[in-house]
Amino acid sequence: MGRRSVEEHAARVAALVAPALAGLGTERVPLSTARGRVLAEDVTSPVPLPPFRNSQMDGWAARADELLHAPLVLPIDGVQAAGPAAPRTLSPGAVLKVMTGAPLPDGADCVVPVEDTEPAGDAVRILRGRASGTFVREAGSDLAAGSVVGPAGALLTPRRLAALAASGVAAVPVRRRPRVAVLTTGEEVVPPGAPLAFGQVYDANEAALVALLEEAGADPLPPVRTPDDPAAFTAALDAALDAADLVITSGGISHGDFEVVRQVLEPLGAEVGEIAMQPGGPQALARIAGVPVVGFPGNPVSTQVSFVVLLRPLLRAAAGLPPIVASTVPLAAALDSPAGRRQWLRGRIEDGRAVPVGGPSSHLVATMADADVLLDVPEDVVRLEAGDPIAALPL
Amino acid sequence: MGRRSVEEHAARVAALVAPALAGLGTERVPLSTARGRVLAEDVTSPVPLPPFRNSQMDGWAARADELLHAPLVLPIDGVQAAGPAAPRTLSPGAVLKVMTGAPLPDGADCVVPVEDTEPAGDAVRILRGRASGTFVREAGSDLAAGSVVGPAGALLTPRRLAALAASGVAAVPVRRRPRVAVLTTGEEVVPPGAPLAFGQVYDANEAALVALLEEAGADPLPPVRTPDDPAAFTAALDAALDAADLVITSGGISHGDFEVVRQVLEPLGAEVGEIAMQPGGPQALARIAGVPVVGFPGNPVSTQVSFVVLLRPLLRAAAGLPPIVASTVPLAAALDSPAGRRQWLRGRIEDGRAVPVGGPSSHLVATMADADVLLDVPEDVVRLEAGDPIAALPL
Numbered sequence: 164m165g166r167r168s169v170e171e172h173a174a175r176v177a178a179l180v181a182p183a184l185a186g187l188g189t190e191r192v193p194l195s196t197a198r199g200r201v202l203a204e205d206v207t208s209p210v211p212l213p214p215f216r217n218s219q220m221d222g223w224a225a226r227a228d229e230l231l232h233a234p235l236v237l238p239i240d241g242v243q244a245a246g247p248a249a250p251r252t253l254s255p256g257a258v259l260k261v262m263t264g265a266p267l268p269d270g271a272d273c274v275v276p277v278e279d280t281e282p283a284g285d286a287v288r289i290l291r292g293r294a295s296g297t298f299v300r301e302a303g304s305d306l307a308a309g310s311v312v313g314p315a316g317a318l319l320t321p322r323r324l325a326a327l328a329a330s331g332v333a334a335v336p337v338r339r340r341p342r343v344a345v346l347t348t349g350e351e352v353v354p355p356g357a358p359l360a361f362g363q364v365y366d367a368n369e370a371a372l373v374a375l376l377e378e379a380g381a382d383p384l385p386p387v388r389t390p391d392d393p394a395a396f397t398a399a400l401d402a403a404l405d406a407a408d409l410v411i412t413s414g415g416i417s418h419g420d421f422e423v424v425r426q427v428l429e430p431l432g433a434e435v436g437e438i439a440m441q442p443g444g445p446q447a448l449a450r451i452a453g454v455p456v457v458g459f460p461g462n463p464v465s466t467q468v469s470f471v472v473l474l475r476p477l478l479r480a481a482a483g484l485p486p487i488v489a490s491t492v493p494l495a496a497a498l499d500s501p502a503g504r505r506q507w508l509r510g511r512i513e514d515g516r517a518v519p520v521g522g523p524s525s526h527l528v529a530t531m532a533d534a535d536v537l538l539d540v541p542e543d544v545v546r547l548e549a550g551d552p553i554a555a556l557p558l
Numbered sequence: 559m560g561r562r563s564v565e566e567h568a569a570r571v572a573a574l575v576a577p578a579l580a581g582l583g584t585e586r587v588p589l590s591t592a593r594g595r596v597l598a599e600d601v602t603s604p605v606p607l608p609p610f611r612n613s614q615m616d617g618w619a620a621r622a623d624e625l626l627h628a629p630l631v632l633p634i635d636g637v638q639a640a641g642p643a644a645p646r647t648l649s650p651g652a653v654l655k656v657m658t659g660a661p662l663p664d665g666a667d668c669v670v671p672v673e674d675t676e677p678a679g680d681a682v683r684i685l686r687g688r689a690s691g692t693f694v695r696e697a698g699s700d701l702a703a704g705s706v707v708g709p710a711g712a713l714l715t716p717r718r719l720a721a722l723a724a725s726g727v728a729a730v731p732v733r734r735r736p737r738v739a740v741l742t743t744g745e746e747v748v749p750p751g752a753p754l755a756f757g758q759v760y761d762a763n764e765a766a767l768v769a770l771l772e773e774a775g776a777d778p779l780p781p782v783r784t785p786d787d788p789a790a791f792t793a794a795l796d797a798a799l800d801a802a803d804l805v806i807t808s809g810g811i812s813h814g815d816f817e818v819v820r821q822v823l824e825p826l827g828a829e830v831g832e833i834a835m836q837p838g839g840p841q842a843l844a845r846i847a848g849v850p851v852v853g854f855p856g857n858p859v860s861t862q863v864s865f866v867v868l869l870r871p872l873l874r875a876a877a878g879l880p881p882i883v884a885s886t887v888p889l890a891a892a893l894d895s896p897a898g899r900r901q902w903l904r905g906r907i908e909d910g911r912a913v914p915v916g917g918p919s920s921h922l923v924a925t926m927a928d929a930d931v932l933l934d935v936p937e938d939v940v941r942l943e944a945g946d947p948i949a950a951l952p953l
Contacts, residue, residue: 212923219919244745246786260815263812264856264857266757300921305916322766322862325762328765331760349659351640359609361661370589374716417658463720
């Protein structure tokens, strides 16, 4: 596929992946499992909020215009606790004891707080009047019945879930999460916890990709690891294409003699080649049986950088999550960078300055764990001085 | 408990809750479920990373000092793919084909990339030499065996999980999450989805508190809702004290005639009173059977604000999550605030300016869903002008 720029390859990945993620449809989930999901449709409240006119205080429901000459003693027309009730009307010239949240009787238009009153035998002394509307929460003053309480695209935060629950909504339509298959390859790769023979390495990509996918709002399928055997990889790929909305592979797309992903995907029409990016130069891209397949190089740093640069923005957008944007910060010290490759250095922000963490090499997976950002050195830049601005993309 | 300041009450909550969250101990979880957890102990790598000296390129392993007079033709000593292998030694005066990630034979000290070579019958023509060390990844150059690959207190990000997996670590010791019981009360409160009689409201606090707890790294127990019945509340409380590290109640602590939480908790030694905060004035605090019990008022905005101000910092600290800190932004328009109460207005940051969302009333639960921050108006401030700085605490 020639030597593409990162921008050009990212655009091709987006053209293939974004439409596949856009049409995933809707599922209904109970509020209790909906945190972090995104509403697929506007949700309206079947009730007004508050559902009925009620008291904001523990006190006495009254008619404001009967209190103009306070202090005065008024007879008691009963007590209204919060809770299910029959609607009632306040007798003229009387007051009715109300608890916070209790329905206000018809006729009452203010609440006198209990601290502005005194007992007076069977009656109550009102020490001070209140204007009409005081300490009254009108029905619908927070939200009118039939209004949107959760707009399509809204992220389900705790406060949004509270608003939906207050409206009586017990389950919500959310965007279905994309199911993503993760296929890691490599004759040398063994799962963590297994014994390690000479020549073998532990698989870091499965753990990284599953966690990155979850963080980006996707639903990773159980990952599958295959050796560099075309039949085994083909079987894993076929199963992934059946089950997933998107397939990610790691490894097997370079120029060696045993590049299993390249061997299997190229005859199926995949583009496999180099892009002007480091780490993450080798890349593959295909649409097979209608499913996008994105192939990353197998080095664990390359895999993670490739995901963050090429797929994370698309998955977050599909999930309705806000984009993660780079900020521009001054470099703490000068650095050199190879010409012709957009370099993503792992770094940290320390005292407002960008500090690279470890070297540029793509095998530094342990070192990368201490990084917070990717420092973006453009393709045509070979040297930056201390204090020069650099774009820092949060990991 | 008198009328305490927010700071004083927050300090008392912290004094009661923080020690209970500090001694929760450790549990071991597989990497696949460890994302977002926090390491309880330093984790060391049993292997060096990389585990063995290997090639960074597809190319030819060689002795750098034998290539000084390149171009030259050298015999081929075999092929080394990536994968389990027997250690071998490069014959003097020869080269050995290596794939990326394959072990480098003893004696070789550089790799000549395949693009700097040409076939030459049974041998290979090296067009250009390379300095010793070129394209060689030394064993341990990322991490020495026995070094810490995950320090105690580290948040398990995708990149940290990748580093642990690369080290062969399959399960990690993480801080146990605090189990938190949520008890919502109120004769008027019914679950979302149920029919709503006159005088009833839907329970928003259960949904809000469970989601807020999850977000703060806690493990909420299945929430329990009780009417304003002391026996029912006592039974729910007893079960919660048995199962939980922390109990949160909502409702029933004000000055009405039917304050079930106050009625049950005060004889058990709880402090129940008012703090100088709006929303969230009524507050309760107790230690019962060794378990901290924190009582919030029942208005759904009050409950959420109380959690964010009083408990979220403690839970996040216990979970090892970074603190959420307020930023100072200019107010978009003037506002008035009551004297003697620290006011937490719900707001948004728009074009770098703080904009209140809805009024100060604590029943505006739907309106709160559109807020991103709490705007903090100090107790002694009754008026702020447009452009005045205000602290905005992210929700």
